[in-house]
Amino acid sequence: MEDVLYLTLLIIAVAFALTVVFIVIVLHRFTKLLRTAGSTLGQVETDMQQTIPELQNTLHQTQVTVDDIGEKLQATDSLFDTAENLGHSVNHINQAIQKTKPTLTSNELEEETKLYVEGIRWSAAASYLYKQWKGANTAAKKTSDSIDQTGKEG
Template structure:
């Protein structure tokens, strides 16, 4: 019978040891949760301070992007105009080269005048064609 009591006592001591260990683990977990709660509270306060600044920054960024798009659109039309001007000058130069090769035999003022008028009308027609296109 003494062995039974000793066995029961050993089981009771083991159970008490497990309970003490479990209570220590739970206490540490509670301390960790409390620390985590404090940290999250601080993070929440900092986020409340940062959020309006982030919104303001995002609004300013959106305005800057809109302004940049408007300026790029204005620059696009300028670049297209310069491209059209360059194309006109290039085509006019090619036309003059072709005309000067064939016009060398026509040296009288009458032919030069006709050539000048032809070039002027060609330039006008080309510009009108480009605008319609």
């Protein structure tokens, strides 16, 4: 009976030793995995330190582009206002023609619409002058901006 007890203890000891060896192997592999993950995260951190300034620069350039688009859209507001005024003028001319169509001769019609035609001409001239003025201001601003950005003053 004693032999069976010793044999049982031997089997338990061998099983325990195998379990310990298995746990050591698993822990060793887990350690290698953690080292590899740490190395990879270190590389990712280095890459992110290089990428973040580039991303910030891109965002800044995007903001400048969006601001520029906003300014250009505001510059077109006067054009659309002029087109709206032109549409109103044409509508008023049409209404005047419809009201007086049977009774006016062509000379009288010209006299009636002369004021509207003059208004359209002055609107077109004002729009042209505004565009020229806006273009000159934009060119001057770009010139001053490019001078400021060189960093070679004084």
